[in-house]
Amino acid sequence: MKFNKLLLGSFLVMFPYFTFSQNNLNFVNIYPDDTPQSIISKAAQVVPTESQLRWQQLELTAFFHFGINTFTNKEWGDGKEDPTLFNPTQFDAEQWILTIKAAGFKQVILTAKHHDGFCLWPTQTSTHSVASSPWKGGNGDDVREVSEACKKHEIGFGVYLSPWDRNASCYGTDAYNDFFVTQLTELLTLYGTIDEVWFDGANGEGPNGKKQVYDFMRWYTLIRNLQPHAVIAIMGPDVRWVGTETGMGRFTEWSVVPTDNMELSNIASRSQNNMIFKPKSDLMGEVLGSREQIYKAQSLVWYPAETDVSIRPGWFYHPSEDTLVKSGTQLMEIYFTSVGMNSVLLLNIPPNKEGRISDADVYSLQQFSQLKEKLFSLKFHNSLLNITSENGINTKAMVDDQYNTYFTTNKGDTATTIVFNIKKPSSYNVLLLQENIMVGQRIEQFELEVFDPQKGWLIATQGTTVGYKRLLKFPTVTGSTFRLRILNSRLEPTISEFGLYYMD
Structure with a gap:
């Protein structure tokens, strides 16, 4: 070349x-x-x-x-x-x-x-x-x-x-x-x-x-x-x-x-x-x-x-x-x-x-x-009960409105699942994601899922790259438990900010 x-x-x-x-x-x-x-x-x-x-x-x-x-x-x-x-x-x-x-x-x-x-x-x-x-x-x-x-x-x-x-x-x-x-x-x-x-x-x-x-x-x-x-x-x-x-x-x-x-x-x-x-x-x-x-x-x-x-x-x-x-x-x-x-x-x-x-x-x-x-204007973190990830580090950094702090995974883990439990069932149709590009751009594939008591986990939206900011609109879903799955990443993924929002 x-x-x-x-x-x-x-x-x-x-x-x-x-x-x-x-x-x-x-x-x-x-x-x-x-x-x-x-x-x-x-x-x-x-x-x-x-x-x-x-x-x-x-x-x-x-x-x-x-x-x-x-x-x-x-x-x-x-x-x-x-x-x-x-x-x-x-x-x-x-x-x-x-x-x-x-x-x-x-x-x-x-x-x-x-x-x-x-x-x-x-x-x-x-x-x-x-x-x-x-x-x-x-x-x-x-x-x-x-x-x-x-x-x-x-x-x-x-x-x-x-x-x-x-x-x-x-x-x-x-x-x-x-x-x-x-x-x-x-x-x-x-x-x-x-x-x-x-x-x-x-x-x-x-x-x-x-x-x-x-x-x-x-x-x-x-x-x-x-x-x-x-x-x-x-x-x-x-x-x-x-x-x-x-x-x-x-x-x-x-x-x-x-x-x-x-x-x-x-x-x-x-x-x-x-x-x-x-x-x-x-x-x-x-x-x-x-x-x-x-x-x-x-x-x-x-x-x-x-x-x-x-x-x-x-x-x-x-x-x-x-x-x-x-x-x-x-x-x-x-x-x-x-x-x-x-x-x-x-x-x-x-x-x-x-x-x-x-x-x-x-x-x-x-x-x-x-x-x-x-x-x-409605901050997602105000609705949260907790965030969990089996192989994640610093989960709270995803919702602290501080770009310089970030979530990542254990060394060598290029995939992860992060579960967000919120206080009461709420409706969302917009996903916000940000990587910490000061570390690099890494995420190659992700999906957001909502838990339905009758049907189990359902995909709300999915995407490829994130970079500095990714915004995705999707059909409105309602639930109290959501999870973000990073399916593929170049080295350990990072997430500076995560948010769910509702657009009229």
């Missing part, structure tokens, strides 16, 4: 074998004499870096697509736009941040520059920017206002910077990589802490008809030097694209994958290519990191998935879509199929021409927040 040695070498420089313990690494080699069992053992001990763990625990990130396209009513600009069109007369970054914070989002990503090349900050590299607009007399700086609002309200801040630039005359030449590095340096040095840098795979022609050979390694090194804790997403070594922009993740989602999933050509082939925000294929059903795949791998790495989707049909604001905003119920379903499938949800919420998040979007986010809060 071939893999991108340049990317891998750069990866190893950028991640000097980060560990949570002496036995766990972010990356491991697989050698020809490794047995299947030793490969499984290695895979079970691969863990996230501190930055990747912080990112995973965000769960919800907002994407702000805002720029010259907002004013031309387009999804995809050509770089020939008149900058004077950009004039968000009621621009209010705090309204953006307070809106998403109230809905439970913990980080934002702003499209500092999209493919049209229009910059939302007064860059020194181009006149195709806010400095050439009438907004605030040419003295406006969207990036600064959004970053400062994030800092004020304790929300993470990230930037999307399009490698493809349809306005830059040097695009398609070696000089463009210097041009791009200058833009990236401005963003990384002028706006405080940057928590995420987001690159997509679009690589079309510039104004001169040429395509660009991107110097990704140079960009990665720059980011590591200037913002070392930032994660680099999609066309980067920290976070991968889940493979579809529907908000639907994989039913089986491994964060530990062969390193060839980091190869730039593989990422680009699955990314935007010639159509803006239009994947070539739906990769939802393609399992990454299965036993069959890791047995053939030359190395394994922690490379978690991000699931992106827009709250509207488009990614930039269009007045005609004000009645097509996803409802709170739809967003709740997406939460289950993204965060609840071991991913982070990147939800696009495009501000309008006035520079505000529209009322329809605000209302939908409020409904989503209320639904989520209602579902998880």
Whole structure:
């Protein structure tokens, strides 16, 4: 199996074998004499870096697509736009941040520059920017206002910077990589802490008809030097694209994958290519990191998935879509199929021409927040009598609301049964599970059962991977005794949190 040695070498420089313990690494080699069992053992001990763990625990990130396209009513600009069109007369970054914070989002990503090349900050590299607009007399700086609002309200801040630039005359030449590095340096040095840098795979022609050979390694090194804790997403070594922009993740989602999933050509082939925000294929059903795949791998790495989707049909604001905003119920379903499938949800919420998040979007986010809060407000542990497991250790850790504590099994036990007795018969239709990924991702198969006095143990739901978080909806069952069976695991399984809930 071939893999991108340049990317891998750069990866190893950028991640000097980060560990949570002496036995766990972010990356491991697989050698020809490794047995299947030793490969499984290695895979079970691969863990996230501190930055990747912080990112995973965000769960919800907002994407702000805002720029010259907002004013031309387009999804995809050509770089020939008149900058004077950009004039968000009621621009209010705090309204953006307070809106998403109230809905439970913990980080934002702003499209500092999209493919049209229009910059939302007064860059020194181009006149195709806010400095050439009438907004605030040419003295406006969207990036600064959004970053400062994030800092004020304790929300993470990230930037999307399009490698493809349809306005830059040097695009398609070696000089463009210097041009791009200058833009990236401005963003990384002028706006405080940057928590995420987001690159997509679009690589079309510039104004001169040429395509660009991107110097990704140079960009990665720059980011590591200037913002070392930032994660680099999609066309980067920290976070991968889940493979579809529907908000639907994989039913089986491994964060530990062969390193060839980091190869730039593989990422680009699955990314935007010639159509803006239009994947070539739906990769939802393609399992990454299965036993069959890791047995053939030359190395394994922690490379978690991000699931992106827009709250509207488009990614930039269009007045005609004000009645097509996803409802709170739809967003709740997406939460289950993204965060609840071991991913982070990147939800696009495009501000309008006035520079505000529209009322329809605000209302939908409020409904989503209320639904989520209602579902998880009744703590399962308040109903418990006891928890038992014949080969388990630290059973109470599963219901203590402390992610860093966890249940596990006796050494060598890769299967277990955990019985939960509750105070009185209750009805449930949602299961929550979390592994302690600081130890590794291990669970391969599980099932939840309810005890029926007449029929015995009945399966309520079942699944494969868990990872940071797994949420499963199932037909409502009622009982006072439930059991979780871990049927298969790579080394001893861990469970940080277990919960049963009822959704109306």
